Amino acid sequence: MTDSYNLPADLLEQVKKCASVLRSGGIAAYPTDTVYGLGADIFNDTAVAKVFAVKRRPLNLPLPVLICDQSQLEELTADVPAAARRLITSFWPGALTLVLNKASAFNSAVLAGESKIAVRMPDHAVTLRLIQEAGCPIVGTSANLHGSPAVLTAMEIREQLGAAVDYILDCGPCPGGTESTIVDVSKDKIVILRRGAIPEKKITYLLS
Numbered sequence: 001m002t003d004s005y006n007l008p009a010d011l012l013e014q015v016k017k018c019a020s021v022l023r024s025g026g027i028a029a030y031p032t033d034t035v036y037g038l039g040a041d042i043f044n045d046t047a048v049a050k051v052f053a054v055k056r057r058p059l060n061l062p063l064p065v066l067i068c069d070q071s072q073l074e075e076l077t078a079d080v081p082a083a084a085r086r087l088i089t090s091f092w093p094g095a096l097t098l099v100l101n102k103a104s105a106f107n108s109a110v111l112a113g114e115s116k117i118a119v120r121m122p123d124h125a126v127t128l129r130l131i132q133e134a135g136c137p138i139v140g141t142s143a144n145l146h147g148s149p150a151v152l153t154a155m156e157i158r159e160q161l162g163a164a165v166d167y168i169l170d171c172g173p174c175p176g177g178t179e180s181t182i183v184d185v186s187k188d189k190i191v192i193l194r195r196g197a198i199p200e201k202k203i204t205y206l207l208s
Contacts, residue, residue: 028167034150
């Protein structure tokens with residue numbers, strides 16, 4: 001695979017090691033354009049269960065998913081409404097998570113039994129290359145204990161999660177610092193579920 005994201009050799013080696021951990025069923029922390037994420041192969045329910053356990057996240061709360069290419073939406077979602085397309089065109093890659101109806105054939109522990117899926121394409125070369133190397137979308141939840149503040153550095157991950165994480169991809173502090181904005185576009189009425197890095201007024205203006 002060519003280095004389409006132009007990463008330095010030492011950082012690319014870290015990415016490849018991290019991807020190998022994910023492919024083998026492990027869980028790993030990695031930087032994004034917002035905060036550090038805690039990832040797993042979304043098609044490996046045992047690995048996804050580890051994420052829930054390590055974060056101490058209630059099993060009824062679905063986990064968000066990160067992709068590296070819009071084509072991956074076809075496998076995960078039933079449809080992408082016009083409003084979602086407008087948001088994707090304006091804010092992806094970036095700090096916007098979209099909640100869409102899942103594809104009928106898609107099943108994963110990340111859904112927590114729900115019929116919707118939360119998806120984002122991050123604006124960070126390391127994250128995008130990691131997903132590409134892993135060969136699948138990955139869990140995109142923040143790398144912290146449930147209910148605790150999101151973390152921006154590898155040291156904070158070690159303090160909160162300790163040795164429970166199989167690999168930490170450390171390339172310095174995350175540049176964003178604010179979690180993504182979450183917008184539910186699964187129904188005719190668009191709902192902002194969480195205010196975040198992208199201001200609400202930008203979203204409402206775009207959709208008005």
